[in-house]
Amino acid sequence: MTTNHRMEVPAPAISARRQARRDLVAALPWLSPALTLIVTIVLFPAGYLLWTSTRDVSPVGVDRGSAGFDNYATLFDSPALGRVLLNTAIWVVGVVLVTLLVSMALAQFLDKAFPGRRLVRLAVIVPWAASVVMTATVFYYGLDPYYGVMNQFLVDVGILDTGFGFTRQPVPAFLVAMAVAVFVSLPFTTYTILAGLQMVPREVVEAAAVDGAGSVRTYWSVVLPVLRPAIAVAVLINIINVFNSLPILRTLTGSIPGYDADTTTTLIFKYIQQDRQIETASALSVVNFVIVLAVIGIYLRVVRPMRDE
Amino acid sequence: MALAGAVVALFFLAPYLVMLIGSFKRHSEILRIPATYLPTEWVPSNYASMWSTPETPLAYNLVSTIVISACGTLLVLVVAMPAAYYTAKHRFPGRLAFLLLVLVTQMLQPTVLAAGLFRQFLAIGIDDTWLAMILVNGAFNLSFAVWIMHSFFAGVPKEIDEAAMIDGASTLQTLRRVTLPVVWPGIVTAIIFTFVACWNEFAASLVILTTAENQPLTVAITKFVGQYDSAWQYVFGVSIVGIVPVIILFAMVEKRLVAGLTAGAVK
Numbered sequence: 001m002t003t004n005h006r007m008e009v010p011a012p013a014i015s016a017r018r019q020a021r022r023d024l025v026a027a028l029p030w031l032s033p034a035l036t037l038i039v040t041i042v043l044f045p046a047g048y049l050l051w052t053s054t055r056d057v058s059p060v061g062v063d064r065g066s067a068g069f070d071n072y073a074t075l076f077d078s079p080a081l082g083r084v085l086l087n088t089a090i091w092v093v094g095v096v097l098v099t100l101l102v103s104m105a106l107a108q109f110l111d112k113a114f115p116g117r118r119l120v121r122l123a124v125i126v127p128w129a130a131s132v133v134m135t136a137t138v139f140y141y142g143l144d145p146y147y148g149v150m151n152q153f154l155v156d157v158g159i160l161d162t163g164f165g166f167t168r169q170p171v172p173a174f175l176v177a178m179a180v181a182v183f184v185s186l187p188f189t190t191y192t193i194l195a196g197l198q199m200v201p202r203e204v205v206e207a208a209a210v211d212g213a214g215s216v217r218t219y220w221s222v223v224l225p226v227l228r229p230a231i232a233v234a235v236l237i238n239i240i241n242v243f244n245s246l247p248i249l250r251t252l253t254g255s256i257p258g259y260d261a262d263t264t265t266t267l268i269f270k271y272i273q274q275d276r277q278i279e280t281a282s283a284l285s286v287v288n289f290v291i292v293l294a295v296i297g298i299y300l301r302v303v304r305p306m307r308d309e
Numbered sequence: 310m311a312l313a314g315a316v317v318a319l320f321f322l323a324p325y326l327v328m329l330i331g332s333f334k335r336h337s338e339i340l341r342i343p344a345t346y347l348p349t350e351w352v353p354s355n356y357a358s359m360w361s362t363p364e365t366p367l368a369y370n371l372v373s374t375i376v377i378s379a380c381g382t383l384l385v386l387v388v389a390m391p392a393a394y395y396t397a398k399h400r401f402p403g404r405l406a407f408l409l410l411v412l413v414t415q416m417l418q419p420t421v422l423a424a425g426l427f428r429q430f431l432a433i434g435i436d437d438t439w440l441a442m443i444l445v446n447g448a449f450n451l452s453f454a455v456w457i458m459h460s461f462f463a464g465v466p467k468e469i470d471e472a473a474m475i476d477g478a479s480t481l482q483t484l485r486r487v488t489l490p491v492v493w494p495g496i497v498t499a500i501i502f503t504f505v506a507c508w509n510e511f512a513a514s515l516v517i518l519t520t521a522e523n524q525p526l527t528v529a530i531t532k533f534v535g536q537y538d539s540a541w542q543y544v545f546g547v548s549i550v551g552i553v554p555v556i557i558l559f560a561m562v563e564k565r566l567v568a569g570l571t572a573g574a575v576k
Binding site: 026027031033035038040041042045047052106114115117118119121122123124125127128129133134137138141146148149150151152153186187191192194196198199237241244245246247265268269272273278285288289293296 | 318322324395404407410415418431508509511545551
């Protein structure tokens with residue numbers, strides 16, 4: 001009896017484990033294409049990057065042996081780094097916050113029915129359809145102090161006396177780049193919030209109006225809670241995209257000497273392309289990724305976008 | 310309301326109107342001080358001459374963009390669809406770990422990995438090739454496609470599948486006749502998002518593609534902007550050529566876009 005019992009107890013455990021393994025094996029053919037791509041094109045280069053960040057690499061790419069943490073030391077000794085980190089913080093927080101606020105208002109507007117709404121919605125998509133490099137380039141041209149047509153417009157409507165070199169000095173150029181970053185982030189964010197607005201029950205909004213709630217009150221206590229997941233997704237994707245954005249700053253501030261208008265992402269590309277320091281670039285990339293992870297971690301912890309699940 | 314709508318539309322279109330008008334200006338006029346709003350002389354021949362300039366082999370660049378985007382999108386679809394389908398329909402150990410891994414790739418963008426990717430492709434000898442860029446575009450657009458399609462597949466009620474099975478339909482038949490029509494908007498959304506992302510990719514191409522003939526339009530236009538002289542009329546002509554197809558694509562699916570985002574990302 002006891003022997004019998006002893007044999008019976010582990011049996012289901014083994015079969016459960018065997019079943020689990022069978023389930024996993026059955027799943028593999030479906031997942032392996034994706035897994036292969038992720039491992040070879042995302043995880044392997046990530047590891048390679050980490051490895052390169054501890055190597056001494058010549059400007060033409062020859063590995064000259066271990067460098068320990070020298071690349072990180074070079075990076076942290078760089079006098080530009082403080083300013084660049086500050087810029088990065090201003091860049092991400094400023095662009096994401098302004099984008100969100102404008103998008104919320106815009107989505108509310110585009111949700112209402114009015115003649116020509118389809119065309120207006122289509123116009124709002126255009127900056128999303130356009131390549132960011134191309135959009136940034138037209139602003140760079142338009143804001144040229146001498147022949148730029150946007151500068152000319154500002155002079156003609158009386159805002160400026162003469163053309164201003166928006167893209168000639170670090171601070172104004174950086175602010176212009178932030179405005180352009182907001183501009184190109186608006187379509188996706190607005191559409192995501194617009195999608196969220198489709199989930200708001202019309203009856204509840206109408207009932208709130210009947211009960212005498214003002215539009216601000218209704219928005220705050222009826223609409224906003226429903227929008228929460230949409231906003232959470234939009235902000236998360238925006239943080240990642242804005243943090244990793246290269247073309248806007250590269251186009252609008254790239255010709256300014258020095259690093260006063262750089263973020264960590266544009267600095268990586270300056271290390272790779274101008275200075276040919278792939279190992280310092282690698283170290284900065286690692287630091288960059290740690291920062292993204294930390295920011296997203298803090299965001300998830302504070303905002304708790306998945307709280308309702 | 311309609312008036313406010315017009316103002317909003319104009320705000321978003323203004324830079325692209327500057328582009329469109331600029332693409333018809335003569336080189337001497339686009340650099341004239343003070344700037345003119347409309348060309349004194351319209352020069353449509355810019356759209357012909359931009360294909361043969363010393364700055365960049367534009368025809369090659371257009372082909373590059375088309376090949377990389379088409380193949381990249383196809384790769385994403387082939388790789389993401391089975392994964393999205395299976396993770397939505399089956400429970401198995403490691404399912405959550407897999408979905409989390411997919412999520413992490415969203416955070417590791419090509420800009421962060423550019424240095425590593427460059428070194429890796431150099432080491433295996435496919436640096437400066439379309440193949441490298443197709444793989445990069447495939448890998449980094451995978452996560453959004455898996456996400457969107459996963460939620461659409463998960464939205465198909467099990468009962469419908471089972472009913473079809475009981476009626477004697479095979480798994481493949483069920484997939485084709487029952488599941489696919491329901492998830493189609495999700496697949497379309499994923500295709501559009503991926504295609505647009507591939508079409509406009511810049512950072513990785515900039516580092517990985519070093520030969521002018523291999524570079525896409527996004528990298529090519531930067532060649533027209535010089536330190537002392539810039540061929541803005543060509544920059545804008547190329548931009549218009551690059552932007553119009555994508556706008557047409559978006560116009561075709563505009564209605565589905567909101568529905569796709571509602572079901573995929575927001576729910």
